[in-house]
Amino acid sequence: MDEFASIRHWTSGRQSESWQRERGVRLGIGDDAALIDPAAPIAGVGSPYEYIMAMDTMVETVHFNEVTMSYEDIGYKALAANVSDIAAMGGVPLQALISVSVPRQLGPEPMRRLYDGLYACAEQYGVAIIGGDTTSSPQHLVVAVTVTGAVEAGQALRRSGARPGDAVVLTGPVGMSAAGLHFLLAQRERGADALAGERVGQLVQAHRRPSPSVRAGRLLLARGTCHSLNDVSDGLASEAWEIAEASGLVVTLKEQQLPRSGSMAAYAGAAGIDPLEWMLYGGEDYVLLGTIEQNDAEAAQAAFHKEGLPFYIIGETSAGDPAVELLRSTDRGDLRQPLAKRGYNHFE
Ligand SMILES: Nc1ncnc2c1ncn2[C@@H]1O[C@H](COP(=O)(O)OP(=O)(O)OP(=O)(O)O)[C@@H](O)[C@H]1O
Numbered sequence: 059m060d061e062f063a064s065i066r067h068w069t070s071g072r073q074s075e076s077w078q079r080e081r082g083v084r085l086g087i088g089d090d091a092a093l094i095d096p097a098a099p100i101a102g103v104g105s106p107y108e109y110i111m112a113m114d115t116m117v118e119t120v121h122f123n124e125v126t127m128s129y130e131d132i133g134y135k136a137l138a139a140n141v142s143d144i145a146a147m148g149g150v151p152l153q154a155l156i157s158v159s160v161p162r163q164l165g166p167e168p169m170r171r172l173y174d175g176l177y178a179c180a181e182q183y184g185v186a187i188i189g190g191d192t193t194s195s196p197q198h199l200v201v202a203v204t205v206t207g208a209v210e211a212g213q214a215l216r217r218s219g220a221r222p223g224d225a226v227v228l229t230g231p232v233g234m235s236a237a238g239l240h241f242l243l244a245q246r247e248r249g250a251d252a253l254a255g256e257r258v259g260q261l262v263q264a265h266r267r268p269s270p271s272v273r274a275g276r277l278l279l280a281r282g283t284c285h286s287l288n289d290v291s292d293g294l295a296s297e298a299w300e301i302a303e304a305s306g307l308v309v310t311l312k313e314q315q316l317p318r319s320g321s322m323a324a325y326a327g328a329a330g331i332d333p334l335e336w337m338l339y340g341g342e343d344y345v346l347l348g349t350i351e352q353n354d355a356e357a358a359q360a361a362f363h364k365e366g367l368p369f370y371i372i373g374e375t376s377a378g379d380p381a382v383e384l385l386r387s388t389d390r391g392d393l394r395q396p397l398a399k400r401g402y403n404h405f406e
């Protein structure tokens with residue numbers, strides 16, 4: 059199958075013109091470029107709105123390998139990671155462009171499966187796939203996604219808006235993806251062993267199929283009390299540092315209040331690893347970390363729970379030079395431990 063037949067094989071008949079039109083698309087896959095109506099009414103978003111644009115890339119051996127992810131998972135997660143950046147601005151995702159660099163020996167079927175996963179995620183979050191690019195790759199598979207979204211003009215939630223005295227909040231558990239990855243990699247090295255007895259299904263799912271917090275981002279924006287927001291890709295500590303530096307303040311995380319999934323903690327125990335390491339530094343959680351006016355934090359939590367969405371109040375901000383600290387309760391009283399600006403870093 060040549061390049062053009064391959065693209066048709068992966069993409070044709072997946073999304074109808076009318077479905078794409080509702081997302082502002084005037085011309086999708088097939089010409090030199092796509093055409094977007096910059097002022098199309100978007101369901102659920104007040105106008106005037108602003109466009110949001112972001113991109114994230116996944117590289118074989120860096121973000122996935124043959125034991126950690128199926129082709130369907132790679133496609134799903136590549137788009138989900140991008141949708142998460144739109145959620146982190148308080149927006150709704152609209153369209154995506156997909157670039158794939160494919161090892162010559164791969165053949166069309168694995169890529170078809172990758173697109174099955176990609177379109178499954180697109181349907182889940184209402185994203186129109188409007189084009190992309192295809193090249194061969196000398197060795198590894200690379201998937202780069204550009205995503206657009208919309209947010210009410212002037213309302214986007216930035217990393218830089220946190221104020222001293224805010225509550226620090228999180229829209230889901232952290233550390234599960236890193237635990238799932240640990241299991242998958244350990245399994246490769248040692249074969250299915252004793253660790254497999256733990257409840258690892260949820261952890262593997264968290265690693266392979268993250269659920270970006272789009273509804274949570276919209277709820278936070280609508281409250282009008284959320285001052286800053288970021289999504290957790292590189293790890294909780296790293297993202298907290300980004301808010302601390304962008305906003306010029308201290309972020310204090312309370313160890314007791316960090317959401318600790320039971321299956322993650324059980325697996326960490328069996329693997330002899332401190333679960334806090336995964337929770338703070340693991341990454342790929344794709345939940346939202348934000349700050350919100352202290353006097354609205356509990357009401358926000360109640361509103362989230364009413365919608366069936368998780369919401370954790372995990373700390374507070376204070377005036378001071380940018381820093382992140384962990385408040386731990388010990389026998390000898392409270393301990394403030396500075397947290398390193400550490401997390402997943404491609405160049406370390
Ligand atoms: N190669 C690049 N050229 C120009 N801008 C870039 C480049 N890489 C990243 N950026 C910009 O830097 C900022 C931070 O990007 P970064 O990728 O660190 O955030 P993120 O996507 O939220 O995190 P992650 O990639 O870990 O999911 C964004 O504004 C992004 O557009």
Ligand SMILES: Cc1ncc(C[n+]2csc(CCOP(=O)(O)O)c2C)c(N)n1
Nearest residue numbers: 119120121122123291292340341342402
């Ligand atoms: C095989 C394999 N080894 C390691 C990891 C861990 N990992 C890779 S990239 C990243 C941060 C987010 O990426 P980015 O900063 O590019 O958004 C993390 C935690 C993995 N997923 N697969």
Ligand SMILES: [Mg+2]
Nearest residue numbers: 113114115143
């Ligand atoms: Mg990025």
Ligand SMILES: [Mg+2]
Nearest residue numbers: 143146289291
């Ligand atoms: Mg991000």
Ligand SMILES: [Mg+2]
Nearest residue numbers: 114139143291
């Ligand atoms: Mg990202």
